[in-house]
Amino acid sequence: MQAVVDFILELDRLKQVTRKIRVRGTERYENPAEHSWQIAMLALSLAPCAAEPVDADRVVRMLLVHDVGEIDAGDAFFFAEGDAQARTAAERAAAARIFGLLPAPQAASLLALWDEFETGASAEARFAHAADRAMPVLLNLANAGQSWRDNGVSHAQVVGRLAGPIRAGCPALWDYLEGRLDEARRNGWFGA
Amino acid sequence: MQAVVDFILELDRLKQVTRKIRVRGTERYENPAEHSWQIAMLALSLAPCAAEPVDADRVVRMLLVHDVGEIDAGDAFFFAEGDAQARTAAERAAAARIFGLLPAPQAASLLALWDEFETGASAEARFAHAADRAMPVLLNLANAGQSWRDNGVSHAQVVGRLAGPIRAGCPALWDYLEGRLDEARRNGWFGA
Numbered sequence: 571m572q573a574v575v576d577f578i579l580e581l582d583r584l585k586q587v588t589r590k591i592r593v594r595g596t597e598r599y600e601n602p603a604e605h606s607w608q609i610a611m612l613a614l615s616l617a618p619c620a621a622e623p624v625d626a627d628r629v630v631r632m633l634l635v636h637d638v639g640e641i642d643a644g645d646a647f648f649f650a651e652g653d654a655q656a657r658t659a660a661e662r663a664a665a666a667r668i669f670g671l672l673p674a675p676q677a678a679s680l681l682a683l684w685d686e687f688e689t690g691a692s693a694e695a696r697f698a699h700a701a702d703r704a705m706p707v708l709l710n711l712a713n714a715g716q717s718w719r720d721n722g723v724s725h726a727q728v729v730g731r732l733a734g735p736i737r738a739g740c741p742a743l744w745d746y747l748e749g750r751l752d753e754a755r756r757n758g759w760f761g762a
Numbered sequence: 763m764q765a766v767v768d769f770i771l772e773l774d775r776l777k778q779v780t781r782k783i784r785v786r787g788t789e790r791y792e793n794p795a796e797h798s799w800q801i802a803m804l805a806l807s808l809a810p811c812a813a814e815p816v817d818a819d820r821v822v823r824m825l826l827v828h829d830v831g832e833i834d835a836g837d838a839f840f841f842a843e844g845d846a847q848a849r850t851a852a853e854r855a856a857a858a859r860i861f862g863l864l865p866a867p868q869a870a871s872l873l874a875l876w877d878e879f880e881t882g883a884s885a886e887a888r889f890a891h892a893a894d895r896a897m898p899v900l901l902n903l904a905n906a907g908q909s910w911r912d913n914g915v916s917h918a919q920v921v922g923r924l925a926g927p928i929r930a931g932c933p934a935l936w937d938y939l940e941g942r943l944d945e946a947r948r949n950g951w952f953g954a
């Protein structure tokens with residue numbers, strides 16, 4: 571039992587990591603723990619629109635664990651420059667360390683989920699990526715582009731980086747976002 | 763698609779509700795969104811110790827939705843006095859309103875999960891209760907009893923209210939907590 575307790579208290583630290591989006595109606599930056607909850611709910615709600623048939627429960631598990639590596643590595647802003655490979659290696663080492671607090675079979679199964687998300691090598695992982703990538707867009711669309719304006723992110727960057735993965739996981743979601751992003755550009759909600 | 767977007771933005775408000783426990787290492791009170799994520803992870807980790815065989819994925823879904831009613835009703839401190847029946851009715855009305863933003867079949871299935879948790883009428887619900895009730899205990903044990911001391915909660919109250927549901931869902935977890943709670947009493951970590 572102590573192993574599970576050590577694990578869950580280590581996970582607690584994810585509540586202290588900050589992302590770039592402020593929680594609506596507050597000055598506080600959201601953290602990856604509440605973000606993980608929200609995208610799990612988004613995936614459950616969107617499952618009927620997935621590009622391929624998916625096991626929604628596996629998608630949820632994947633989304634719940636996918637940010638755990640940020641406990642050691644911090645949040646990397648999606649549009650930041652940087653060595654993506656080194657970044658992924660640091661997050662994976664953190665995930666392995668933290669899941670490794672659990673008994674070996676459970677640790678292995680959580681790390682396998684983490685890897686599956688990271689490599690995007692299944693229908694579930696592709697759909698999970700779509701939910702993860704779309705959520706900050708939806709929040710920015712509800713927030714006059716706060717994190718785009720704060721961080722100098724352009725409409726072209728958002729479309730260029732997100733159209734592929736969101737369309738691959740959930741085409742109807744991208745169709746919806748495309749129009750909303752055009753509207754956001756007309757509103758001046760981008761930072762570059 | 764707009765229905766899902768309206769739903770997920772309404773859920774965003776759960777990040778603004780405050781519970782009684784401060785996030786370790788900060789002055790901020792945790793919110794039910796990050797709490798829901800953490801207890802979903804706790805349930806996944808504890809599933810091998812459940813009192814009865816459970817479908818861990820249904821437990822996770824239940825835990826992800828169980829606090830949604832607090833968006834309208836706010837968080838009720840577990841040890842507060844008050845009209846529990848009126849409280850539950852208010853939370854259920856909120857849950858029905860919010861899930862009702864989704865298409866009818868999805869709304870019905872989320873509300874059924876919410877009801878199942880609330881009534882505790884399945885092995886999954888009983889196990890989910892154990893995770894939900896145990897998490898603040900684990901955080902208080904790691905936090906010198908902060909929310910117990912702040913709110914005048916006694917060792918007898920914690921044992922009296924929690925032994926039953928935690929033991930019913932996960933006996934090994936209660937066996938562990940019992941000793942830790944005795945130790946916490948010796949440490950003076952209770953508020954009454």
Ligand SMILES: [Ca+2]
Pocket residue numbers: 829838
């Ligand atoms: Ca609650």
